[in-house]
Amino acid sequence: MNEIRVEKLYTVLQGDFSIDEYKEACSQLKELSLEYRSLKNGENINTGEKVEKPSQIYAKEHRVFVNKCLSPFPKRGERKNVYIKWVDMSSIIDGGCDGTEIHLDVMTPQMLLTDYYFYLNNADWFDGERNINRRETEIFYKPWYYAFDQNEKTVFNEKIVSKLKRKVNDEYEWFEAEIYTEGKNVENEVEGNLSFCASKFEIREIFLEVKGKVQNKDLQKAIDEVDDVPNSSQISKMTTGGSAGFPDNVGCNSKAYVYNVGQANCIYIYLKNFTGADIKVFFDAGQPLPFFENGISTNTDLKGTTAVTENIDKLSHFKPDIIIISHWHYDHMMGLLTLGDWAYEAIKYKKKNNCQWIAPVPDHDAWGKYRRLLNYLIIRKKICFVDFNTSQTNSGKVWENKNKNVIIYQGNKWEAKDLNCSSLILKIKDTVFAGDCLYQYWPDELKNNINDIQNLVVPHHACELDTSNEGVLNLKTNFSNGKAIICSGYNTYSHPNNDHINLLKQKFLFVETTGGAANSNKFERININ
Structure with missing residues (x-):
């Protein structure tokens, strides 16, 4: 037939x-x-x-x-x-x-x-x-x-x-x-x-x-x-008891590299387990938009050879064990499509790896734009989806490892046209990778322990904050000797916002910006303790 x-x-x-x-x-x-x-x-x-x-x-x-x-x-x-x-x-x-x-x-x-x-x-x-x-x-x-x-x-x-x-x-x-x-x-x-x-x-x-x-x-x-997509009964959803591929405990000397890919997020993390081996994690790998004005692309980060274009070109060489997509925005996931066969190949033909993908359940538009990627990952059983309603029944906590030093959270507001509010957040020991989830949408557990944060990849490219978001950030009363890193480059959103930066400077010793083509540095490094 x-x-x-x-x-x-x-x-x-x-x-x-x-x-x-x-x-x-x-x-x-x-x-x-x-x-x-x-x-x-x-x-x-x-x-x-x-x-x-x-x-x-x-x-x-x-x-x-x-x-x-x-x-x-x-x-x-x-x-x-x-x-x-x-x-x-x-x-x-x-x-x-x-x-x-x-x-x-x-x-x-x-x-x-x-x-x-x-x-x-x-x-x-x-x-x-x-x-x-x-x-x-x-x-x-x-x-x-x-x-x-x-x-x-x-x-x-x-x-x-x-x-x-x-x-x-x-x-x-x-x-x-x-x-x-x-x-x-x-x-x-x-x-x-x-x-x-x-x-x-x-x-x-x-x-x-x-x-x-x-x-x-x-x-x-x-x-x-x-062009069809599976229904919700055919996709695997994460639960707090599920395995996300992280080690039960994270050792010393773990580190994260926040790559300069312009107005986009791309973070590669090396986690040490207690055997000394690295567990390699992508938390987002996006590409910047061209930004059109009167029909003309104005994004200088993408013109010629820059730190941004060189980093994007090298993405195919990475071999992650875990890939987390914080949310389905272009500037947080588009670079993942350039990854090599390590991230995609059918598990049954491999002996050494089982790259696991984790992402929020896509909305209608994301299904349409990334349908082929999503279908493939579902067929190969390589992706677990975070269901918003399920995560909120557990106060926004999606998953944690045995020693509770790796935790995945989800923002506490679902907004159909603003996926930032329900972005995934990754906390590893003293470091938080916030995706685009602004402070007011952080789960209460994360807000209540904000003083434990020594390093922060700042949410939403350090956009302008309203009083609700400022109030949450001001809950951090101790001064950190670590870093606040802002992922930004050429954009038309007025990111990063100076008031947001100044507030971060009151909380963190170092406030760094990846910077796009204006910055020749290819990455900012975070030591996770």
Whole structure:
């Protein structure tokens, strides 16, 4: 039955790209997967030639997977068929979006087919028997990001935008479009940036012509199936008794590096357990927004080679054991999409790691924007979600380790259009990583013990504080010899706020700012005691 469904999809897509070329790529991946599995399982393949390392096989595969099974960019002179859908960024971008910026989810026909295979084999919510004998892409399948966004050359076209923003059953519709490298000056054409990420970010200027709504019923059904998400009963939620992968006790000499990624958060923590081994933790890894003014990107942090761009480029080399997403804002999680296979690869093919992801339950907009990442992590059983209602029944405490020197909290207010209020907070011994959760939304236990905090990664980029937030911060009456670190760079929010900084200086000996391109330092270090 499933083979029939796939053959039907082949028939629908055969005019858009070479099905034979796609099948040949799948055969290549099948051969590479057998070799990769054997090497990962410690088996030697005696071919009479020099044996390649698993990383070399993976790199070879990745090129095939990206170029043949995803095919993100048009060749020069090519008009490439794609499917597009409007993306509402209002709750994903810090401070919201006024609706005049163009952001589109994009999918090539090859991506549709690759997703379809993967979900048909693996997704419990996908209507299939899971007996299809085509698993060539499974080992090497990795969630990717693919989107069209306006740039400084984009001319806002009200006719196109109003067409794409129409909803059916409260959902945006999928349209067919063509992308190409040279403008044609046609009516429904828009110029912008095509972003793709399957390990590192690639951004290319392209032209996009909107054709019309997807008309073929079989095609629309396939798109709807891969665009679907699981219901709440199919996701794993954290409880206070669950394991988060942290050691029972944290030893001395633990440290955290707060990386300079501009107006975004990226924190990498090395926790020492009592055997002396490191447990490596990402607490957020975001990327800054381009910040448009009159259609022109004004973010100097992202122009040329800066400490910001160099740090973002190096993210793929990190090998975390635990990844915590404080909340689903672009500037706190977008960099995680650049991580290498260590963070994503199926556990059954690994012997040394089991990278665990932890995040709040996504809202509707986050599901739409990061659907492929979320679906993959759920299928691979690599993510636990923090449910707001559950965390609040335990006074905001999500989880703690045996010795209570690692605690995950959640902010105490749920606001649909302000995810900052319910951001996750990580406390390790004397150090608090607050995400974007302002002081007034901290759980009472954290507020009541604020004098224990010696180091703080300041919430919400040291934004302006109202009297409620100032009142909580003023509960800290002892002076700390540690650091308050502000994650900020170029922005249009007036961050960091001088009054907030001055108040922090009354509480902490050192108040540092990562600083974006204006600061050549690549990170600020915290010693956790």
